[in-house]
Amino acid sequence: MQITPAELEIMNVLWDQPGIGASEIADALEGGKDWNIRTIKTLVGRLVEKGALTTEPDGRRYLYRPAIRRGDYQKKAAKQFVDRMFGGRAAPLVAHLADARGLSADDIAELERLLGDLKK
Amino acid sequence: MQITPAELEIMNVLWDQPGIGASEIADALEGGKDWNIRTIKTLVGRLVEKGALTTEPDGRRYLYRPAIRRGDYQKKAAKQFVDRMFGGRAAPLVAHLADARGLSADDIAELERLLGDLKK
DNA sequence: CTCTTTTGACTACGTTTGTAGTCGATACTC
DNA sequence: GAGTATCGACTACAAACGTAGTCAAAAGAG
Numbered sequence: 001m002q003i004t005p006a007e008l009e010i011m012n013v014l015w016d017q018p019g020i021g022a023s024e025i026a027d028a029l030e031g032g033k034d035w036n037i038r039t040i041k042t043l044v045g046r047l048v049e050k051g052a053l054t055t056e057p058d059g060r061r062y063l064y065r066p067a068i069r070r071g072d073y074q075k076k077a078a079k080q081f082v083d084r085m086f087g088g089r090a091a092p093l094v095a096h097l098a099d100a101r102g103l104s105a106d107d108i109a110e111l112e113r114l115l116g117d118l119k120k
Numbered sequence: 121m122q123i124t125p126a127e128l129e130i131m132n133v134l135w136d137q138p139g140i141g142a143s144e145i146a147d148a149l150e151g152g153k154d155w156n157i158r159t160i161k162t163l164v165g166r167l168v169e170k171g172a173l174t175t176e177p178d179g180r181r182y183l184y185r186p187a188i189r190r191g192d193y194q195k196k197a198a199k200q201f202v203d204r205m206f207g208g209r210a211a212p213l214v215a216h217l218a219d220a221r222g223l224s225a226d227d228i229a230e231l232e233r234l235l236g237d238l239k240k
Numbered sequence: 241c242t243c244t245t246t247t248g249a250c251t252a253c254g255t256t257t258g259t260a261g262t263c264g265a266t267a268c269t270c
Numbered sequence: 271g272a273g274t275a276t277c278g279a280c281t282a283c284a285a286a287c288g289t290a291g292t293c294a295a296a297a298g299a300g
Contacts, residue, residue, distance in 0.1 A: 004256080004257060004258085005204060005257090006258060007257090008204060008205070021277090022277080022278090023276080035259080035260095036259070036260060037276090037277095038259080038260050039258075039259050039260060041277085041279095042258085042259075042260075043257095043258085045278090045279085046257090059266095059267090060266060060267075060276090060277060061276085061278075062277090062278080071216070074205055074206065074212070074213075074216055077201075077205055078205070078216045079216075079217065081197075082217060084125060085128075085194055085197055085198070086194065089227065090214065090217045090218075090223055091227050091230040091231050091234065092194070093194075093198050093213075093217075094210060094231055094234060096191070096194055096195040096198045097198055097199065097210045097213075098234065098238055103238060107209065107210055107211050108235055108238055110211040111210070111214060111231065111235055114214060114215055114218065115228055115231055115232055115235070118218055118223060118228055119228060122286095124286080124287060124288085125287095125288095126287075126289090127287090141247090142246095142247080142248090143247090155288095155289080155290095156289070156290060157246090157247095157290095158290050158291070159288075159289050159290060161247085162288085162289075162290075163287095163288085163289095165248090165249085166286095179247095179296095180246085180247060180248080180295085180296055180297075181246085181247055182247090182248080
C-alpha cells in the first residue's frame, strides 16, 4: 500500500483528527495546501480504495478515519527510505539531518535517551 | 530536481563508479535489477535532461557521471522525508529505525559519537 | 566485405499522480 | 417552494514514471 505525498497530507490530517468529513479535512490542511475540495475528495477516494481509510456514513456524507496506524506506516516508510538512500545505514542519515537543520537541544537529548535505551 | 526511485538506482551506481557508460551501468546494477538496456538508457537520458548527470563523449558512446554530489542529494532528501513524515523531528525517525531493523552496535556507537560532536 | 551487435536518438504506451470538472440528489436559505 | 450550496459518484486530463521498441549509424566478428 503505497501512499503518495499528496495523499500523505490527507492521512496526516486524519491521524490527528480521525472521524471527520471531507470539508473538515479541507479546513484542517496545513498552511499553503489550499486544495480544491474536489481534489481532496479525489485523494480521499483513492485512499479509501487502497484500504488506507475506512468510511462511516454520517447523514448524507462520510466520515473518514485511518485504517492503518501512523506509527506502522512511518516505520515502514523510514525503513524503505533508509534502504534506498543510505543502503540501510541510519547513522549517515542522522548526520545529514543534524547538518541540514541543526538538531535542537531537545532532539539531541531525546536521541541520547534513545541510545541509552538501545544499549541495554 | 527530483530523482525518482528507478533513477536513483542509476545514480547510486554512478556515484560509486563515475565515468562509465550505459552497458557498464547495466552490469553494475544490484541484484534483482536486471533492467533492459533500453530502460537504463531511458533513465540515464532523463537524468541528463534533468541535469543530474553530465556526459562525456568516448568514441561513439557517452560516459556519464553525477553532476550533483551524493551527500548533497542525501541531505536534501533526508530533510524532505523527515519534514513530510515526521513533521521535521528526527528523533521519532531514529526510534522507528531502531525498532524496525535493530540498529547494529556499530550504528549505535556511530550515533553516539555523532551526538557527542553535536553537543559541542 | 557482409552479418551481427551496440549505441544514441527518438518514439511508444499503460499506470500513477496531481488537480480538478460534471452530474444528479439532497440540504439549507429566504 | 425556488434558488443555491454541498455531497458522493463518476469522469477528465496532462505530466511523470516505469518499461521498453524502432531506426540509422558505427563497430566488431568472421
